[in-house]
Amino acid sequence: MSELALLGGKPVRQESFPAWPVHDERDVEAVSEVIRSGNWGGYPYPGPRTQAFLKKFAEIQGGGYGVAVVNGTVTMEVALRAANVGWGDEVIVPAYTFQATAAAPMAAGAIPVIVDIDPETYCIDPKAIEAAITPRTKAIIPVHLGAQMADMDAIMAIAEKHNLIVVEDCAHAHGAKWRGRGAGTIGHFGSFSLQSSKTVTSGEGGVLLCRTQELANRATSIIDCGRPHDPAEQEFTMGANYRMSELHCALATVALERFPDQAKEREAMAAYMDEALSEVPGVRLLKRDPRHTTRSFYCYIFKIDPTVFGFGHDVVCEALQAEGIPSWEGYEAMSHYELFQPKLSKLPVPTAFPERFDFEKLELPEAETACQSEAVWLGESVFRAGQKGVDDVVNALKKVYENREALKQRS
Numbered sequence: 148m149s150e151l152a153l154l155g156g157k158p159v160r161q162e163s164f165p166a167w168p169v170h171d172e173r174d175v176e177a178v179s180e181v182i183r184s185g186n187w188g189g190y191p192y193p194g195p196r197t198q199a200f201l202k203k204f205a206e207i208q209g210g211g212y213g214v215a216v217v218n219g220t221v222t223m224e225v226a227l228r229a230a231n232v233g234w235g236d237e238v239i240v241p242a243y244t245f246q247a248t249a250a251a252p253m254a255a256g257a258i259p260v261i262v263d264i265d266p267e268t269y270c271i272d273p274k275a276i277e278a279a280i281t282p283r284t285k286a287i288i289p290v291h292l293g294a295q296m297a298d299m300d301a302i303m304a305i306a307e308k309h310n311l312i313v314v315e316d317c318a319h320a321h322g323a324k325w326r327g328r329g330a331g332t333i334g335h336f337g338s339f340s341l342q343s344s345k346t347v348t349s350g351e352g353g354v355l356l357c358r359t360q361e362l363a364n365r366a367t368s369i370i371d372c373g374r375p376h377d378p379a380e381q382e383f384t385m386g387a388n389y390r391m392s393e394l395h396c397a398l399a400t401v402a403l404e405r406f407p408d409q410a411k412e413r414e415a416m417a418a419y420m421d422e423a424l425s426e427v428p429g430v431r432l433l434k435r436d437p438r439h440t441t442r443s444f445y446c447y448i449f450k451i452d453p454t455v456f457g458f459g460h461d462v463v464c465e466a467l468q469a470e471g472i473p474s475w476e477g478y479e480a481m482s483h484y485e486l487f488q489p490k491l492s493k494l495p496v497p498t499a500f501p502e503r504f505d506f507e508k509l510e511l512p513e514a515e516t517a518c519q520s521e522a523v524w525l526g527e528s529v530f531r532a533g534q535k536g537v538d539d540v541v542n543a544l545k546k547v548y549e550n551r552e553a554l555k556q557r558s
C-alpha cells in the first residue's frame with residue numbers, strides 16, 4: 148500500500164489537469180474583429196454579435212427568448228422584476244447553492260425562503276417547497292447543482308398549482324436536458340452564468356432565457372436603463388445598465404462553438420467515472436434520475452460515508468488535493484451564511500418577516516449533512532484529461548480509503 152502524499156508519499160498524479168478556459172487564435176480573432184468594428188459595448192442593445200450569440204445559445208439550449216446580461220446573478224434579479232416579483236414577496240430557494248441564488252431575490256426586494264434539499268440529488272426538495280408556500284410566495288428558484296438537475300416535473304406541478312414563477316438557476320447546467328428539454332427552457336426563465344469557471348464562458352456575462360417574447364421585452368428594458376423594448380410601449384421603466392458587451396458576446400460565441408465537443412467528452416468520461424467510483428468503498432454516487440436525459444458537468448459531486456472513512460469530506464478533500472486531484476467540499480449551507488440579515492429588514496414583523504426565516508430557527512438537516520461532512524466536488528477538468536485523468540481520481544480515492552487508519556492517526 149503506497150503512502151499518502153499528505154503523509155509524505157508520492158502523489159498519484161504529478162501533472163496538472165487541463166487549464167480552463169480553453170482558448171486559441173479564434174478568440175483572439177473574434178475580439179480583434181470587435182475592436183476593429185469600433186462597436187465594443189452593449190449599446191445600442193442588442194448589437195450584431197449579441198444577437199448572433201443569443202440565437203446560437205437558445206438553439207443549443209433548445210428554446211427561449213434570450214437576453215444578454217452582465218452576469219448570472221443579475222439575470223435572476225431581472226427575471227423576478229420582469230415577472231413583477233418584488234418588495235415583500237417570498238421566493239423559495241434551496242439551502243445548497245451559491246449565495247447569488249438567495250441574493251438575487253433580495254436585490255429585487257423580495258425575501259428568499261431557504262428550504263432543504265433532497266439528499267439523493269442535492270437539489271431542492273419539492274416536498275420542502277410545498278411546505279414553505281404561504282400567500283406571499285411568488286416564485287421558486289431551483290438550482291441545477293453540479294451535474295444534477297432539480298426535479299422539474301414536480302416543481303412545475305407545484306408552480307402551476309400555486310401560480311408561481313419559476314426561475315431555473317442554470318449557472319451549472321449549460322447543455323443539460325430534462326426529458327429532452329433544455330435546462331432553463333422549462334420554467335418561466337432560465338438564468339445562466341458565463342463567469343470564467345463556467346462551461347460556457349466569456350470571462351463575465353450571463354444569459355436570461357425567457358419563456359415569452361413579452362417577458363424578454365420587459366427584461367430587456369430592465370437591463371437597458373429602462374428603455375422601452377416592447378414595440379407597443381413608449382414609456383421608460385425602472386432599469387439600469389446590465390448589458391453584456393459586444394466584446395464579451397464575441398468571446399461567448401467562440402465558446403459556444405467549442406461547447407458541444409467538450410460536453411460530449413465530459414459526458415463520456417463521467418459515465419466512465421460513475422462505473423469506477425461505484426466500486427470504491429465508502430463512496431456513494433448521487434442519484435441519476437432517468438428523466439435527466441443529458442447531463443452537463445460543471446462539477447461532479449459525490450458523497451463519502453464518514454462512518455466508513457472514519458473522517459469527513461474535509462479530510463478526504465485535503466488528501467485528494469495532495470494526490471494532485473482538484474477537489475473541494477463545496478458550498479456552505481445557506482443557513483451558515485452571515486450575508487443574510489433579515490433582522491435588518493424595515494418590513495413590518497411578522498407579516499413580511501416570517502419567523503421561519505430566522506437563521507437560528509432554520510432546520511436544514513440534509514443540506515447540513517452534505518455541507519458539513521459528505522459532499523466531495525471535483526472540477527470539470529478531470530473529464531478533459533482522458534481515461535487516465537479519471538483513473539487518477541479513482542486511484543487517489545482508493546488510496547485515501549486504504550490509508551484511512553494512518554490518516555485518522557495523523558497528529
Ligand SMILES: Cc1ncc(COP(=O)(O)O)c(C=O)c1O
Nearest residue numbers: 218219220245247318340341342
Ligand atoms: C449556482 C450559481 N448561481 C449563480 C451564480 C452567479 O453567477 P455570476 O458569478 O455570473 O454572477 C453562480 C456562480 O458564480 C452559481 O454557481
